[in-house]
Amino acid sequence: xxxxxxxxxxxxxxxxxxxxxxxxxxxxxxxxxxxxxxxxxxxxxxxxxxxxxxxxxxxxxxxxxxxxxxxxxxxxxxxxxxxxxxxxxxxxxxxxxxxxxxxxxxxxxxxxxxxxxxxxxxxxxxxxxxxxxxxxxxxxxxxxxxxxx
Numbered sequence: 001x002x003x004x005x006x007x008x009x010x011x012x013x014x015x016x017x018x019x020x021x022x023x024x025x026x027x028x029x030x031x032x033x034x035x036x037x038x039x040x041x042x043x044x045x046x047x048x049x050x051x052x053x054x055x056x057x058x059x060x061x062x063x064x065x066x067x068x069x070x071x072x073x074x075x076x077x078x079x080x081x082x083x084x085x086x087x088x089x090x091x092x093x094x095x096x097x098x099x100x101x102x103x104x105x106x107x108x109x110x111x112x113x114x115x116x117x118x119x120x121x122x123x124x125x126x127x128x129x130x131x132x133x134x135x136x137x138x139x140x141x142x143x144x145x146x147x148x149x
Contacts, residue, residue, distance in 0.1 A: 004072035006049075006063075010041050011070060016096055020103035045069065091136040094129070101125045 001008035014037055021033045052060045066076065090097065105122055 003067065003076055003078035004074060006067050006069050007041075007045055008072075010045065011072070013096070014041075016100050019100060020107055023104060023107055087132070087135075090132050091139075094133050094136060097129050097132070101129050 005011055017037065018030075018033060021029050049064070053064070067073075101122070104125070108118060108122060
């Protein structure tokens, strides 16, 4: 992902937060969200880039010149040396996943006209998250026990 954009996590955060906002069907919330996200992350990105440029000097500058700040350029994709693990990705992002599911639940509760497929999707999402969370906790505990031996 870092070959496509310098800030893939922030791009992901944008879409995670924007999903429930789009679901609300409110132009006002969309404008507020995009504005606040831009103001907040622009400052964070600027500070991080100054730090990285100072720490890694020319290697960072070369990479930054080839890689867009936020919006991905798919023509620059370079495969990762480490294979992707879907389970590990979901496990690492369990808090974000919970926030998305809870956001959709909250919006759905505010609306009186919830269609059955939305109820089913929310229930499946909650079960899916709970399963990944529980399995992740078990794996983490087993790894900790193995390391302490």
